Amino acid sequence: MAGSSDPGFDTLALHAGAAPDPATGARAVPIHLTTSFVFENSEHAASLFNMERSGHVYSRISNPTNAVLEERVAALEGGCGSIATASGQAALHLAIATLAGAGSHVVSSSALYGGSHNLLSYTLARFGIETTFVKPLDIDGWRAAIRPQTRLLFGETLGNPGLDVLDIPTVSTIAHDAGLPLLVDSTFTTPWLMKPFDHGADLIFHSATKFLSGHGTVIGGVLVDGGRFDWDASGRFPELTEPYAGFHGMVFSEESTVGAFLLRARREGLRDFGACMSPHTAWLILQGIETLPLRMARHVENTRKVVAFLAAHPLVAGVGYPELEGHPSHALAKQLLPRGCGSVFSFDMKGSRRQGQAFIEALKIFSHLANVGDCRSLVIHPASTTHFRMDDAALAAAGIKPGTIRLSIGLEDADDLVDDLKRAFKVAEKAA
Amino acid sequence: MKLQVDGREAYAYTGGKPFDSTLPCVVFVHGAGHDHSPWTLLARWLAHHGHGVLAVDLPGHRRSAGPLLPDVESLARWVLALLDAAGVARAALVGHSLGSLIVLEAAAKAPDRCSHLVMIGTAYPMKVSDALLATAAADPLRAMAMVNAWSISTLATKPGFPSPGNWHHGSDLALRRLVQASAPGVNLFHHDFDLCNRYAGGMQAAAKVRCPVTLILGCVDQMTPPRAARDIAAVLKARVVNVPGGHHMIIESPDATLAALRSALA
Numbered sequence: 001m002a003g004s005s006d007p008g009f010d011t012l013a014l015h016a017g018a019a020p021d022p023a024t025g026a027r028a029v030p031i032h033l034t035t036s037f038v039f040e041n042s043e044h045a046a047s048l049f050n051m052e053r054s055g056h057v058y059s060r061i062s063n064p065t066n067a068v069l070e071e072r073v074a075a076l077e078g079g080c081g082s083i084a085t086a087s088g089q090a091a092l093h094l095a096i097a098t099l100a101g102a103g104s105h106v107v108s109s110s111a112l113y114g115g116s117h118n119l120l121s122y123t124l125a126r127f128g129i130e131t132t133f134v135k136p137l138d139i140d141g142w143r144a145a146i147r148p149q150t151r152l153l154f155g156e157t158l159g160n161p162g163l164d165v166l167d168i169p170t171v172s173t174i175a176h177d178a179g180l181p182l183l184v185d186s187t188f189t190t191p192w193l194m195k196p197f198d199h200g201a202d203l204i205f206h207s208a209t210k211f212l213s214g215h216g217t218v219i220g221g222v223l224v225d226g227g228r229f230d231w232d233a234s235g236r237f238p239e240l241t242e243p244y245a246g247f248h249g250m251v252f253s254e255e256s257t258v259g260a261f262l263l264r265a266r267r268e269g270l271r272d273f274g275a276c277m278s279p280h281t282a283w284l285i286l287q288g289i290e291t292l293p294l295r296m297a298r299h300v301e302n303t304r305k306v307v308a309f310l311a312a313h314p315l316v317a318g319v320g321y322p323e324l325e326g327h328p329s330h331a332l333a334k335q336l337l338p339r340g341c342g343s344v345f346s347f348d349m350k351g352s353r354r355q356g357q358a359f360i361e362a363l364k365i366f367s368h369l370a371n372v373g374d375c376r377s378l379v380i381h382p383a384s385t386t387h388f389r390m391d392d393a394a395l396a397a398a399g400i401k402p403g404t405i406r407l408s409i410g411l412e413d414a415d416d417l418v419d420d421l422k423r424a425f426k427v428a429e430k431a432a
Numbered sequence: 433m434k435l436q437v438d439g440r441e442a443y444a445y446t447g448g449k450p451f452d453s454t455l456p457c458v459v460f461v462h463g464a465g466h467d468h469s470p471w472t473l474l475a476r477w478l479a480h481h482g483h484g485v486l487a488v489d490l491p492g493h494r495r496s497a498g499p500l501l502p503d504v505e506s507l508a509r510w511v512l513a514l515l516d517a518a519g520v521a522r523a524a525l526v527g528h529s530l531g532s533l534i535v536l537e538a539a540a541k542a543p544d545r546c547s548h549l550v551m552i553g554t555a556y557p558m559k560v561s562d563a564l565l566a567t568a569a570a571d572p573l574r575a576m577a578m579v580n581a582w583s584i585s586t587l588a589t590k591p592g593f594p595s596p597g598n599w600h601h602g603s604d605l606a607l608r609r610l611v612q613a614s615a616p617g618v619n620l621f622h623h624d625f626d627l628c629n630r631y632a633g634g635m636q637a638a639a640k641v642r643c644p645v646t647l648i649l650g651c652v653d654q655m656t657p658p659r660a661a662r663d664i665a666a667v668l669k670a671r672v673v674n675v676p677g678g679h680h681m682i683i684e685s686p687d688a689t690l691a692a693l694r695s696a697l698a
Contacts, residue, residue, distance in 0.1 A: 005577050005578065005581050006577065006580065006581055006601050007587070012587070015587045015588075016587050016588075016599070017587065017588050017599070018587075018588050019586065019587070019588035019590075047477060047480070050448075050476065050480060051448075051473070051476060051594065051595070052473060052476040052477035052480055053473060053477065053686065053687060053690070054473060054591045054592050054593055054594060054595050054596065054686055055591045055596070056591065056596060062592075062595065062596040062597060063596075064590075064596070066596075066597070067590075067591075067592055067596040067597050068588075070596070070597035070598075070599075071588070071589075071592070071597065071598070071599045074597075074598070074599035074602055075587075075599050075601065075602065078602060079599065079602050079606075080598060080599060080602040080603040080606045081592075081597050081598035081599050081602070081603065082597060082599075083597055084597075226602075226606065227602060227603055227605075227606030227607070227610075228606050228609055228610065230610060230613070232495075248448065249448075250448060254445055254472075255448075255469070255472050255594060256469055256472065256594050257467055257469040257494065257607055257610055257611075258469070258603050258606040258607045258610060259594060259595075259598055259603060262595075262597065262598065263594065263595065266595060266597070
């Protein structure tokens with residue numbers, strides 16, 4: 001390390017957390033597919049178990065390949081560390097379960113991925129954790145929803161499905177004034193588009209399945225701690241500031257002033273819930289991250305071309321992309337997302353559900369499936385798939401119209417994507 | 433563990449076990465802009481291997497009440513007062529960076545109370561560049577980033593501190609920010625580096641030390657390069673142990689630092 005500052009984003013994307021393997025000289029990160037690690041002797045074993053030494057014991061708790069991924073994502077986010085999990089859902093669950101228990105309360109944006117909404121609305125409620133949902137742009141609503149039992153505020157950097165930009169500076173201030181952390185789902189933006197810790201967020205999670213991995217190959221998640229939230233000063237988190245009977249009376253905030261949250265999440269949450277990541281998955285996500293800066297730039301470049309095409313097309317009623325002036329989050333997007341608003345967005349087609357289906361079926365380059373953030377372009381018609389049981393009124397309540405179509409723009413030639421869409425519009429027109 | 437030192441509350445981490453003043457005692461003193469937390473692995477190991485451990489937060493740093501003390505000599509007197517408060521007659525004194533100057537001065541002021549002196553990441557004089565001090569005064573966050581970059585020798589700290597998956601560059605910056613915030617109205621970061629820069633009593637103190645002395649130095653330390661400790665090592669007749677890593681070798685090479693510390697305390 002030379003110079004007076006840490007390396008830049010592109011360098012960290014390639015090097016953070018990784019060095020040539022000292023045992024073999026391997027330059028790429030080795031995949032440590034092993035359940036467990038040999039102790040040097042009994043004393044060494046005991047000291048690892050008692051956290052007198054750092055090291056790997058069992059791959060549910062930590063693994064060298066996973067650790068490279070964890071350091072790399074933390075480096076890119078500007079955090080103090082992270083934990084790789086089995087999925088983005090597992091990362092969200094780990095964050096909440098580390099800070100909240102029966103009787104606790106969460107304040108969440110209502111503009112969420114459906115899986116997150118299910119977890120908060122139904123599953124965690126079954127375990128006694130209640131959630132109040134507020135519209136992400138309703139600043140007074142965030143403040144009013146906080147209760148004495150509240151343990152965190154939560155939102156997505158770009159909300160689902162309308163891409164409402166979370167006002168992280170304001171919402172984090174509301175959280176901090178109440179002695180609470182702000183957790184954000186940064187899946188759609190990645191640290192290349194926005195670093196939420198710089199704007200006041202305290203915890204971040206990713207579905208690494210999406211842009212971090214980038215190739216639609218693996219399911220994984222990462223939970224990152226900024227290390228700046230003062231758990232002791234808050235006074236609301238005895239899980240971190242008082243002795244934990246499950247680990248020899250350890251007081252996590254004494255063990256690590258900045259890493260208390262991650263220590264508890266790893267020593268309790270990974271240990272007991274067990275939603276860990278396979279080292280092979282970690283390796284594939286690392287491969288993706290090495291080209292994240294290049295891919296995100298191209299994702300955004302392609303998206304802008306497709307958005308411009310759609311916004312001018314006579315069969316399109318509206319495009320929900322925050323860079324467009326009419327979007328409700330346009331001003332916030334300019335402030336928080338100057339590099340772009342990602343490559344996942346929805347547009348509304350004029351016409352019926354049948355026309356929407358015809359449009360999707362006519363596409364040749366866009367793949368019709370339920371994922372986003374792949375290097376290949378993807379499409380889904382919510383009214384005939386994810387929300388097909390809803391009538392038109394219920395769809396409207398969910399912010400979805402019969403002609404709403406969600407795109408995830410990939411890395412193909414933008415002209416080919418536009419041609420594909422043009423062809424599909426013609427087919428849809430004939431299906432009227 | 434909370435103690436009353438000079439009428440104010442002082443905090444010392446005890447290694448995950450209740451402090452026992454009848455055991456051989458080791459006192460850890462942190463560096464500029466830090467608190468006790470970089471010591472926790474070493475402290476836990478010693479506490480679970482027959483030692484009483486006190487890893488302090490210096491006055492005005494996080495859990496110990498302020499105010500900040502004005503010079504290394506005052507901090508050395510505070511360390512000795514802390515021993516009194518803990519009921520400890522004699523202890524091994526271990527310090528990192530600024531902390532190494534404090535324990536040197538304490539060992540000189542009370543030679544009979546210091547069983548071993550261990551100076552980690554040390555140099556004398558510990559001059560701080562005018563550019564860094566000026567930046568620390570005007571833009572502490574920028575100065576913290578500079579110190580961070582100079583203190584950590586690698587982008588791949590293994591096996592990770594305090595556990596795998598931690599990004600040391602981010603951890604250290606976050607720690608400095610939290611410690612700075614614990615002294616409202618005061619630029620703690622600048623204050624601490626100014627203490628290092630102003631301390632002028634090192635050679636006189638070294639001449640008074642009577643216990644075994646070990647210097648543990650990072651091989652590629654850019655903040656306190658090993659060559660900058662040669663003169664003080666000679667006066668102290670110290671054993672010098674070089675370990676892999678930079679100025680933050682405690683965190684970059686925790687096992688090597690533990691091995692060096694164990695041999696120093698043997």
